[in-house]
Amino acid sequence: MQRFACPCCGARAYFHNLDCLCGTRLCYDPETRAMVADAPVCANRELIRCNWVADPGSAIGLCRSCAMSRVIPDPGIGDNRLLFDRAERAKRWVLANLSNWGWFTNADPGRRPHFLMLSEHVEGRTEQITMGHAAGEITINITEADALIRLQRRRDLGEQYRSMVGHFRHELAHFLFDRLAVAPDFLPAFRDVFGDERQDYAAALARHYAAPRDPGEDFITPYATAHPHEDWAETAAHLMHLVDFTDSFASAGLTMPGMPPDFRPYEETDTDLLLSVGTEVAIAVNDINRALDNDDLYPFVLTPQVRHKLRFAHRWLSRHPGRDA
Structure with a gap:
């Protein structure tokens, strides 16, 4: 994420500052x-501390990000208001990242995702919420x-x-x-790299959960082995991770x-250079975290096959979306 400044005094400002x-x-x-x-x-400034400007196209004064949330949780139940605040904060961060590649900007004529921001905590009961994407709708727990x-849940799922x-x-990668x-x-190019996404998705997930595969040299995570759609979503999400933390590093004036x-990083067209620099940044910050007895920033290995998939994702995601529907 880039660095920001107050437009009045020039002092350092952070992305979520009000x-x-x-x-x-x-x-x-x-x-x-x-x-x-x-x-x-944004009309949600008081409710969830949204600091974005109101979108002129919103009839109720919501910002570009908040307007994408078609269903929201009841903020009066339990911790829903705080959790909704944190979830929307993460959404704004990711949408701002993607705008560097032209996605969901005014120049992008394509469809926008709709989010169902759901909570397990509803009036008098608890519901199971499964995150996912279907026909342009993204469900977030x-x-x-x-x-x-x-x-x-991370520990339960290993x-x-x-x-x-x-x-x-991950879910926006499915939409994209x-x-x-x-x-x-x-x-055709996708199938050459990730396999045929037309194979039965439900059956593939059932096989994955019955007997998870080791990712080996070919996949970034175990979940990526489940189906070509999930391989793409995991790979694209990791590309976004790598580009964003490398951009944050460079924006801070640091070098490697x-x-x-x-x-x-968001303007770089040489994927191999981007991945090489990102890997060095990750290793350096991993070492810093270990000095503090914290988890690694990025505990993944970019094998040659994973890099091949990341190149594909970078080539397509960094294209201006105005070319596409």
Whole structure:
């Protein structure tokens, strides 16, 4: 994520800031990717501390991100308001990242996703919520915005990593697959790299959960082995992880051996260079985290086959979406 500044005093501002120490009310403009002042604010600013500007196209004054949430949890039940706040915060982060590649901007004529932001906690009972994507609708379980719940499920599932940002990146990757699939040359190239996505999805998931496969050298995570759709979503999500933390590193003014001067990860077209720099950043920050007895920032290995898949995802996701439906 890039660095921001107060438009009035020039002090450092962070992506989620509502106010500057100088007293300026801060708003994030997703179109210019900058902090602005004196702009119309999102109607959810008080409810969930959304600091984005109101979208002129919203009849009820919501921002571009909040307007995508077609169903929201009851904020009056339990911790739903706090969890909704945290989940929407992660969504805004991921949407801002994708805008660097032109997705969901004013110049992008394609479809937008609709989010069902659901909670396991409803009036008088608990419901099971399964995250997923179907026909442009993305279901998100905001209950996992609770770090302890998320950690327990990560351990239960034997995962190396689980976060709300990761959930949004994974599910948005499914949505972006549908956007990209209308390009005549996408699906043949996709099948050469990931396999035939037309195989029975339900049966593939049933086999995966009955006997999970080791990812070996070919897949970024065990879940990626389940089906070509999941291989794509996991690979695309990891590409977003790598580009974003490398961009955050570069935006902080830090450098690495092999990193070009004024390196801009979201503008980089050489995927091998991008992955090489990202790997070095991950190793360095992993070492720092180990010095503090914390988990690794990025506990994954980019094998040659995984890099091949990441190149494919980068080539397609970093294309301007105006070319696609």
